[in-house]
Amino acid sequence: MDSAEVAVMLNGTQLSFVGQEAESIPGIIGRKYGKVTTRLDLSYNQLRSLNGLYSFEKLEELILDNNQLGDDMDFPEMPHVHTLTLNKNKIVSLDVILDKLSKNLPSLKYLSMLSNQACPNELSFSHRDEEDYQRYRYYVLYRLPKLTFLDSRPVKQDERDEAQRVGAHMKIMAPSDEELISNTADSLESTESLKYTPLPSNSITAGDHKGTFGRCRYVYYGKQSEGNRFIRNNEL
Numbered sequence: 251m252d253s254a255e256v257a258v259m260l261n262g263t264q265l266s267f268v269g270q271e272a273e274s275i276p277g278i279i280g281r282k283y284g285k286v287t288t289r290l291d292l293s294y295n296q297l298r299s300l301n302g303l304y305s306f307e308k309l310e311e312l313i314l315d316n317n318q319l320g321d322d323m324d325f326p327e328m329p330h331v332h333t334l335t336l337n338k339n340k341i342v343s344l345d346v347i348l349d350k351l352s353k354n355l356p357s358l359k360y361l362s363m364l365s366n367q368a369c370p371n372e373l374s375f376s377h378r379d380e381e382d383y384q385r386y387r388y389y390v391l392y393r394l395p396k397l398t399f400l401d402s403r404p405v406k407q408d409e410r411d412e413a414q415r416v417g418a419h420m421k422i423m424a425p426s427d428e429e430l431i432s433n434t435a436d437s438l439e440s441t442e443s444l445k446y447t448p449l450p451s452n453s454i455t456a457g458d459h460k461g462t463f464g465r466c467r468y469v470y471y472g473k474q475s476e477g478n479r480f481i482r483n484n485e486l
Contacts, residue, residue, distance in 0.1 A: 263287055269294040275302025292317070300325060314339065321346045325354040333360040341366040344386070348393045360399040369401065392417020
């Protein structure tokens with residue numbers, strides 16, 4: 251018996267193939283269970299491709315958390331899917347994934363993409379904050395207006411209205427880990443190489459410095475001036 255078949259757990263129309271370190275969806279699963287499965291859980295694998303999904307014609311819920319799925323993954327047309335979770339994958343480009351979802355998952359209402367670079371959640375990335383995440387939500391809701399739940403919380407009507415008003419201008423650019431490391435290294439290198447001095451370039455040689463010092467008298471006016479504390483009575 252095929253090892254993939256042994257690892258499958260079927261409960262009615264709910265199919266689980268979890269934690270098998272698979273890089274692709276075994277074809278035997280789709281051939282045997284694709285026509286009856288409405289909920290498919292493929293979490294905790296090493297998936298890099300979704301080619302095996304083409305056999306699941308009645309799918310409504312798809313769980314893909316904790317895999318290796320990136321911007322190059324392709325979704326088949328899945329008109330009945332209303333729930334999709336892609337938490338903790340390798341998705342970088344928000345526009346790329348939204349283009350694919352809007353085209354091939356027209357009934358999508360629940361979407362979660364936490365712990366991907368494309369999702370600027372402050373709990374996952376220290377260089378992001380709540381404002382970054384809220385802009386991301388406006389943009390996603392603008393692109394996918396049918397969503398009723400995004401990531402960890404439901405979509406409220408006032409948020410939906412605001413997304414339609416400003417969402418087109420809320421696109422978030424997420425730098426890759428490599429870019430962040432490179433920018434940090436460049437910044438440190440620039441700091442090390444910068445030899446700052448307030449003196450003119452022709453006066454930085456030892457023994458060539460010139461300066462002037464003297465005494466100035468300041469008089470402060472106004473009853474509420476902090477300077478009044480330092481003025482003698484005969485100067486008032």
